[in-house]
Structures are given as C-alpha cells and as structure tokens.
Amino acid sequence: MLTGSTTEISTFKGEQRALRADRIGAPALLLSVLAATAPLMVVAGVIPTTFATMGVVGVPLLFVIVGLVLILFSFGYAEMSRHVHNAGALYAYISRGLGGTMGACASYVALFAYSIMQVGLYGIFGYEISSQIAxxxxxxxxxxxPALGGVAITAVFGALKIDLNAKTLGVLLLVETVLTIVFDISFLSDPGPQGVSVHAFDPGTLSGAGLGTALCFTIAGFVGFEQAPVYAEETSDAQRVVSKVMFIAIGFATLFFAFSAWAITVGTGPDHVVGAAQEQGPNLIFSLNQARLGTAFTDTLNIFFITGIFASMLSFHNVVARYAFAMGRDGLLPSAVGRTSKSSGAPAVGSFLQTLVALAVVIAFAATDDGKFDPKFGPDPTAPVLRMFTWAGNVGALGIVLLMATAAVAVIAFFVKRGAAGQQAWRLVTSGLAAIALVVIAVYSVKDFSVLLGANPGHGLRWILPGIIALAAVIGLVYGLVLRSKRPEVHARIGQGNEAFQLEKAASQAASS
Known part of the structure; x- marks a missing residue:
C-alpha cells in the first residue's frame, strides 16, 4: 500500500520487496565501493602474492593496462546505470540487453563468483590474526x-543499516590509505640496491608462464568498482551518483595500486622483487617496513591490514546479500530470499544465507588443514592463504571478468534495440573493445591456472576450479530455459526488479477500477 511516508518501503508485494531508498549518498557509496577493493589488503597481500606465485615483475604495468580496460568498460556500464536501477546490477543489465535466459545464467555466475571471493577472505583473515597471536x-x-569469529561479526554487521556499514568501512579505508602512502614514500626515499628504477613499467617484464593468472590477480584487485550499481536502489540520486562513483573508484584504484606495486619493486629492487616475495610471502611488506619505519609502525600496519580484510569481507557480504535479494525478487531463488528486514531495510535472508555458506566453507578448509605451526611465524599458510584465499580469489575474479565481458555486449544490445545506437555510438565502441579485452584476459587466466596451483597442466584442479564458474552458468542457463517454458510470466520479470511489481500493481488497479 502506498503512503506519503518517505521512510516506508512501498511496493506492490508489500514493504519487504524493495531496498530502502535514500540510505546512502555519494561519499558513503564511494567509501563502500573502495572498501571492497581493500587497498591495504591488495598492496600487502595480493600484490606480493602475484610477484611470488606468478613470477611477473611488471605487476605495476598490469594495473595500468587493466585499469584502462576497465575504464573502457565503464563508459557503457555507467550509462546503463542511468537507465536501470537494480540491486542485481550485472545480471540485471545482461537481462535487459540479452534477454531473461541470459540474465538467469548471469545471476548464478554473479552469486557464485562474489560469494566465493567473499568466503576466500576468511582464510587470510584468520591466518593473519593467528600469526599476530603467535x-x-x-x-x-x-x-x-578467528576465521569463524569473522563470520559471526560479519553476519551481525550485514544485518545492520547500509549507512552504518558505510561509515565503518569509510573510517577503515581512510586509515589504510594513509598508512599505505606513508610506506610507499618510505620505499622511494630509501630504495633497494637498484635505486629508484622504472624497470617494472617495461613491457618486457610481462613475460612468464603466469601472465594469465597474474592478470586475474590484478582484476581481483579492482573488483569492487562495479558494485556501485548494486546500491542504486538505496542511493539518494542514482542517475548521477552511481556513474560518478564508478569512475572515481577506477581512477583511484589504477593510480594507487600501480604506484604501490612500483614502490615495492623500488624497495626490493626490480631484479629481486620476485625472489623476495617468494621468500617472505605475505610478510614482505611488513619486513620492508620494519627495516625502514620501525616496530611501532609495522605493528599498526598489521592491525589495519586485518581491519582492511574485514572491511572487504563486509563489503562483499553486502553485495552477495543484495544479489540474492534481487534473485529472490525476480523468481530466480525462493521468494523468501527477496525479503528485507523491517527495521534496517537490509536484505536479511540473503545475508543469512551467505553467512551459512561462509561457515560451511571455513569448516571444510579447517578439516583439511594439517595443523602445522611455527612458534615464530604462526600457522602454515597453505590451507588458509595459498588455497582458500588465492584459489577463491582467482575463481571469483574469473567469474566477474566473464560477467563484465557479457555485460559489455549487453550494453551494446540494449541501446541498439532501443534505437539509440547513433546517440551512444562512442560508448558502444568502447564497450566492444572492453568485451574483447576481457575475453582475452579470461582465456589467458584459464590457460595459466595450473601456474596458480603449482601443478602440472594436466592436474584435475586446474580444470575443476574454473569449472565452478561453468557449473554456475549451466545451472542458471537451464533454470532460465525452464522458466521461459514453464513460467513465462516469471521469466519476463527477470532483471526488472521492483519495476515489475509496480507495473503489476498498476495493471491490477486498472483491472479493478
């Protein structure tokens, strides 16, 4: 029932079928999106792991290349966000451009990919806390x-109002950013044996068997910028805010990560960065800081490294909950999932389901851990970091790369079908170029997946892990085809979100009048 209240959620199916509007403005949305990229976690965790595992020196150049590809992608993606406001974001856009069946397929890929990335973070979260205690x-x-403790705390925050979450994430983000800039400058002012060298930006440094997976790692560092449209229903001015936030987020991430990765190569020396990362692992940044800025700074950095991981966990948790909510509302998951909390307006059921998934995965990895422990360095990182975190991060990033490539094609189809190809011509061109580049990245990522595993190319996991994304796509595609055949009215609603319910309400009122 519609009322004049600005705080009540008014939709055809009742007060729990839409996310509460005007909860989050441009600054809070930007902080939430950037928190998902977890600047300190990427710089101290992902970048050293990429150097060590992939053996690619040109990681700073990779961030520049991937940043440019994502900017090309965002021209069309941002314009699409002005026309479609839906918590399902990527899958909703794909549905609007390529039809409900492809939308159903994309919805399950998005749900699996973001959920896998979110759960993988509990591995490095638990490992870092355990290491600090040791x-x-x-x-x-x-x-x-501590990983299970992280699951519980994230569940509590996930049930709160999104504006409260944004404030928490924002404070953590600002501290992380300042700390990272401080140690970047320290590396440049006290460089390694090769001085302040720009060798890492030489295209010749991009050779190596792990280039494809290094690209996937790099994409994982950016994941978060594309989440801005997920909050479109909850923003104060979705027409302008969402696209502006996306471009700021990409620009920030490109410059910040490229600069920080370069500073690391300067601190160690470009010829030594791979060896140092392989020897030090996740402790590389902290070791470099200990020698330059002392124990107090390094201990502070460790604390905010952990809180930064938590910020990313919470941000991804919120996104998964909203995708689940959108899918429940569209009939792609049980309708109960498309409900929100009356008190907070948060997608409570989706949040609860993601908590259960995280709980199950942490328990599964704990059961396979051999429990090795070094009194000085803490737990063996094999299960929580080298498997749970890196495997999940790359599988999730692969799924998101494929989603973005498909969304770029959907943007082209959306505007062509609406006769706006001439007006949007340059955006369609950039979307096409981005789609090609993203497909190339996905192909190289799958080809080099064995490097990530440290296994021979014929190893079963080399295909099983990327196969998780293929499985999600098949589940969604089959379900979409079933809906089109058996429940066409539900199929027609895929990707329409709350608009579908408003149209049904109007039709019902017209029929009864």
Missing amino acids: QHWSHNVAWWI
Missing part, C-alpha cells in the same frame, strides 16, 4: 578459530 604472545591458535 608473534606477540607465542600461542598456537588455529587460523580457523
């Missing part, structure tokens, strides 16, 4: 214990 108090605490 270093400062010499106690053996299994990584999965």
